[in-house]
Amino acid sequence: MIKKLFDKIRPNFEEGGKLKSFHSVFEGFESFLLVPNTTSKSGVSIHDAIDSKRIMSFVVIALLPALFFGMYNIGLQNYTLAGQSASWFTYFLYGFLVMLPRIVVSYAVGLGIEFVVAQWKKEEIQEGYLVTGLLIPMILPVNTPLWMMALAVAFSVIFAKEIYGGTGMNIFNPALVARAFLFFAYPTSMSGDKVWVCDSQFFGLGNALPDTMTQATALGEAAADQAVSGDFWQYVVGTMPGSVGETSVIAIAIGALILLWTRIASWKTMSSVFVGGAIVAFLFNVSGLDSNEVAKIPWYNHLVLGGFAFGAVFMATDPVTSARTEKGKYIYGFLIGALAIVIRVLNPGYPEGMMLAILFMNMFAPLIDYCFVQKNISKRAKRMKVNND
Numbered sequence: 001m002i003k004k005l006f007d008k009i010r011p012n013f014e015e016g017g018k019l020k021s022f023h024s025v026f027e028g029f030e031s032f033l034l035v036p037n038t039t040s041k042s043g044v045s046i047h048d049a050i051d052s053k054r055i056m057s058f059v060v061i062a063l064l065p066a067l068f069f070g071m072y073n074i075g076l077q078n079y080t081l082a083g084q085s086a087s088w089f090t091y092f093l094y095g096f097l098v099m100l101p102r103i104v105v106s107y108a109v110g111l112g113i114e115f116v117v118a119q120w121k122k123e124e125i126q127e128g129y130l131v132t133g134l135l136i137p138m139i140l141p142v143n144t145p146l147w148m149m150a151l152a153v154a155f156s157v158i159f160a161k162e163i164y165g166g167t168g169m170n171i172f173n174p175a176l177v178a179r180a181f182l183f184f185a186y187p188t189s190m191s192g193d194k195v196w197v198c199d200s201q202f203f204g205l206g207n208a209l210p211d212t213m214t215q216a217t218a219l220g221e222a223a224a225d226q227a228v229s230g231d232f233w234q235y236v237v238g239t240m241p242g243s244v245g246e247t248s249v250i251a252i253a254i255g256a257l258i259l260l261w262t263r264i265a266s267w268k269t270m271s272s273v274f275v276g277g278a279i280v281a282f283l284f285n286v287s288g289l290d291s292n293e294v295a296k297i298p299w300y301n302h303l304v305l306g307g308f309a310f311g312a313v314f315m316a317t318d319p320v321t322s323a324r325t326e327k328g329k330y331i332y333g334f335l336i337g338a339l340a341i342v343i344r345v346l347n348p349g350y351p352e353g354m355m356l357a358i359l360f361m362n363m364f365a366p367l368i369d370y371c372f373v374q375k376n377i378s379k380r381a382k383r384m385k386v387n388n389d
Helices: 002-013 020-033 052-081 088-121 129-138 146-159 174-185 218-223 232-237 249-261 267-285 308-315 326-346 354-388
Strands: none
Touching (some): 052 088, 088 129, 088 146, 129 308, 146 174, 249 267, 249 308, 308 354
């Protein structure tokens, strides 16, 4: 039925049609909903049932558990801080109403820019923003103003993606660039103890919280030399303040299983991030830095706090910006985990660390791949020389 509908309206978007200016938009929606039946007519090629749009769709599905829990947690934190209780459905509905405009703004601004660029370059609309558009509202504090998020989305799409040539050509993860832009441009809206709990009513749900009511994240408490609230299992479940999609390790783990089962994400990169983080966090635990509360956080808590797990599963494994050689993935992931803990412990002004660690290693991923490729070239050259001798 969908195919018949697209076949019927296609002439309007082709050359000579009334809506030919919107051909890129038509092609984008058609290829998102239907598998293209065209293949390469020259050279060697393999027609696979899964293309890049299908891959992006699976990543979005993997993100849904963390997104749905984040919606529930938005309501839970609001009602808890107000000293009230409600049903889990009320918590979820309140969080859904809070998140919906953020997701709409993210996609409207990002896809709007991509549509304009595709039309201007007379190219097809790329599918990369399907994932980025959902990631950005999930990695921001819930109180981030919509206009601020729209500005970050525009900056990210233009300067972290389109300026490099579009999907598949970017060096840095666009979603993390959006978060970094907000962190450095509007730091008070991205950290502190007033940004993690939604303080307004929506459609009669939730509670309008006074400005005096604040709640910091566990890492924020440690960075301020305060006792860290919560325990390991609360961190795993995720019923605590934090960026919308980053609090529940269980929901993130479900997404990780989906990505690994579909072979979209690399287990080598993912596991190396946790190994690197665990080793460095353990070294800080035994280092004797008694004056540093972040260094004293048990190493296993570091792996489930903040954006560590979310970054390891959904950001470090980005196939575009991560290392692509098999051995390089171990090095790339290990250094992300290690660097994230180093930043957390040694930089009291930035108690998170995962965002900067991944962006920093995005920059070095091509160098890691280059070293392993050159090593293989040298090995083959030596083997050929031995065989010829």
